[in-house]
Amino acid sequence: MKAVSIPSGTNLTALYRELVGDYPKFFKMDTLSKLGFLLTEMLLQGTEGRFTPREDRAVLVFSRNGSLANDINYAKRMEDFPSPALFVYTLPNIVAGEISIRNKYEGETSAYVLENYDRQLIESIVREAFQDRITRDAIVAWIDCRSDSEWTAQAWIETK
Amino acid sequence: MTKVYCIGEGLYTPLGSTVDTVLEAVREGKSARLFDRSGYSGASFFEHIALEASRNALKGIEITPGTGFVLSTTKGNVEHIGKEDISLAASAARIAGALGIKTKPIVVSNACISGIAALLQGVRMIRSGEYDKVIVTGAEVHSDFIHSGFDCLKALSPEPCRPFDKDREGLNLGEAAAAIVLSSCHSEPSSCHSEPSSCHSERSEESFEISDGVIRNDANHISGPSRTGEGSYKCLRYVMENVRKEDIAFISVHGTATPYNDEMESVALYRAGLSDVPINALKGNFGHTLGAAGILEAIVSMAALEKGIVLPTKGFHEMGVTYPVNVSALERPASGKLIIKLLSGFGGVNGAMVFRKGGAQ
Numbered sequence: 001m002k003a004v005s006i007p008s009g010t011n012l013t014a015l016y017r018e019l020v021g022d023y024p025k026f027f028k029m030d031t032l033s034k035l036g037f038l039l040t041e042m043l044l045q046g047t048e049g050r051f052t053p054r055e056d057r058a059v060l061v062f063s064r065n066g067s068l069a070n071d072i073n074y075a076k077r078m079e080d081f082p083s084p085a086l087f088v089y090t091l092p093n094i095v096a097g098e099i100s101i102r103n104k105y106e107g108e109t110s111a112y113v114l115e116n117y118d119r120q121l122i123e124s125i126v127r128e129a130f131q132d133r134i135t136r137d138a139i140v141a142w143i144d145c146r147s148d149s150e151w152t153a154q155a156w157i158e159t160k
Numbered sequence: 161m162t163k164v165y166c167i168g169e170g171l172y173t174p175l176g177s178t179v180d181t182v183l184e185a186v187r188e189g190k191s192a193r194l195f196d197r198s199g200y201s202g203a204s205f206f207e208h209i210a211l212e213a214s215r216n217a218l219k220g221i222e223i224t225p226g227t228g229f230v231l232s233t234t235k236g237n238v239e240h241i242g243k244e245d246i247s248l249a250a251s252a253a254r255i256a257g258a259l260g261i262k263t264k265p266i267v268v269s270n271a272c273i274s275g276i277a278a279l280l281q282g283v284r285m286i287r288s289g290e291y292d293k294v295i296v297t298g299a300e301v302h303s304d305f306i307h308s309g310f311d312c313l314k315a316l317s318p319e320p321c322r323p324f325d326k327d328r329e330g331l332n333l334g335e336a337a338a339a340i341v342l343s344s345c346h347s348e349p350s351s352c353h354s355e356p357s358s359c360h361s362e363r364s365e366e367s368f369e370i371s372d373g374v375i376r377n378d379a380n381h382i383s384g385p386s387r388t389g390e391g392s393y394k395c396l397r398y399v400m401e402n403v404r405k406e407d408i409a410f411i412s413v414h415g416t417a418t419p420y421n422d423e424m425e426s427v428a429l430y431r432a433g434l435s436d437v438p439i440n441a442l443k444g445n446f447g448h449t450l451g452a453a454g455i456l457e458a459i460v461s462m463a464a465l466e467k468g469i470v471l472p473t474k475g476f477h478e479m480g481v482t483y484p485v486n487v488s489a490l491e492r493p494a495s496g497k498l499i500i501k502l503l504s505g506f507g508g509v510n511g512a513m514v515f516r517k518g519g520a521q
Contacts, residue, residue: 065247071235084312090309091269091271097508100379106378108375121264127288
C-alpha cells in the first residue's frame with residue numbers, strides 16, 4: 001500500500017510549485033486543506049483516468065485537532081473584518097471537500113476527530129465506510145494540524 | 161443485513177426537553193432558538209446540553225461494555241477559544257466518561273450534515289457486529305464565533321427565517337442537543353441478550369428502523385451549493401433504490417432558508433422525481449442547529465409520523481423556488497411508513513437517511 005507524508009514545517013508553497021503549479025485555489029486554502037491537497041497529489045499523480053468524475057471513492061479525513069489551527073486564526077481576526085473564506089475553513093471537513101473538487105470525487109466525504117492517532121480505530125471506521133453500496137476504495141488521511149507550522153500529515157488508499 | 165433500530169430518543173432544546181413537549185410546540189407553531197442560560201454556572205454549556213440529551217435518550221437503557229459513542233458537532237466549545245482546550249476529542253471523552261461509556265468515542269464533524277453522518281457511523285458500527293448499542297449525540301451552542309462567521313458570509317436573516325418562501329432572506333442560528341440510541345435489538349433491556357431474531361418486546365412495534373443512509377459530495381464548491389443539486393440528488397437516488405415512493409410519508413428537508421440552499425434542494429428533489437412528495441422544514445422552529453440539526457429534526461419527524469402527521473413549515477407562505485416541490489405550509493395527515501431526512505453543508509457535503517416506522521417493510 002502506497003502511503004505518503006509531509007514532514008512538519010515543510011514549505012508548502014515550494015512543494016505546491018514543485019508538484020502542481022497551476023491550481024491557484026491552493027493559495028486561499030488554510031494549512032489543513034493545503035496539506036490534504038498536497039498529500040493527495042503525492043498519492044495520485046500519474047494515476048490513469050485521474051479527474052474523471054467518480055462516485056466510488058470516499059475521502060475520509062481523521063485528526064485530533066480538527067480545524068483548530070484555523071479556528072485560532074479566525075478568532076484573532078473576528079474583531080476586524082474577517083473574510084468569509086477564512087470562516088469556511090473553520091470546519092474539519094473542508095479539506096475533504098477540496099480534495100473532492102480537485103479530483104472530481106462525488107462519493108462519500110467525512111471528517112472524524114479522535115483522541116489520538118489510533119490506527120486500529122481508523123481501520124475500523126474505514127471498513128465500516130465500505131458498507132456503502134457504491135464505495136470501492138477510500139483516500140484515508142490523518143492530518144493533525146496543531147498550528148500553521150506544526151503538524152502530522154499522512155495519507156494512503158484503502159480498497160474494499 | 162443487520163437491522164438497526166432507534167431504541168431511545170432524547171432532546172434538550174430551547175423548545176423543551178421531552179419529545180412530546182417539543183412535538184406539541186412545533187405543532188403549535190412555536191419557535192425558540194436560544195437557551196436561557198441563567199442559572200447555569202458550569203464549565204461547558206456545550207457538554208452540559210450534550211449530556212442532558214444523551215441521558216434523556218438513555219432512560220431505561222443500560223450502558224454495556226460494548227456501547228459505542230458518536231458525537232456530532234461542528235464547533236463544540238468554540239465559545240471558549242483562546243481560554244482553554246476546546247478540542248472536540250477532549251469534549252467527547254468527557255461526555256463519554258460522564259455517561260460511563262467504555263469504548264473509544266468518535267467525533268463526526270462534517271459541517272451541517274454532521275448529524276446524519278454521525279447516525280450513519282453509528283448504524284455502521286452496529287452492523288459491524290463490534291458494538292451492541294451506540295449512542296449518537298448531536299449538540300451545538302451559539303457563540304460569537306459562529307455568529308460572526310455566518311454574518312460575514314451574509315447568510316443570516318434579520319427576520320425569522322422562511323424556508324422555501326419567496327421572501328426568504330437567510331438563516332437563523334439556533335442551539336440544541338439531541339441523541340438517539342441505536343441497537344440491532346428492538347428493545348431494552350431484559351428481552352434482548354442474544355440474537356437479534358430473539359428480540360421481542362412491546363417497543364418493537366414502535367421503534368423506527370434506520371434502513372439506509374448515504375453521504376455524497378458535490379465536488380463543486382466548498383461554500384456554495386451545486387446548481388444542479390448534484391450531491392443531494394445522488395443521495396436521493398441512492399436511498400430510493402430501496403424505497404417505494406408511495407411509502408414516503410414526507411421528506412424532512414434541510415431548508416435553511418438561504419436563497420441558494422432551498423433552491424438547490426428543489427432541483428435535487430425534482431431530478432429525483434420527488435416533486436409531489438410532501439416536504440417540510442423545521443428551521444423556522446429551532447433555527448439552524450448545525451451539528452444537532454440532523455438528529456434533532458429526525459427525532460421530531462419520527463414523533464410526527466408516529467402521530468400520523470406531517471408537521472407545518474413555519475415561515476413558509478408563498479413558493480419561492482424554481483422547481484416544483486410540495487411544501488407543507490400547515491400540518492396535514494401523513495400517509496406512508498417512512499421518512500427521508502435530507503441535509504447539506506459546507507465542503508460540498510450532502511446526506512440522506514431513511515427512518516422506517518416500526519414493523520413496516
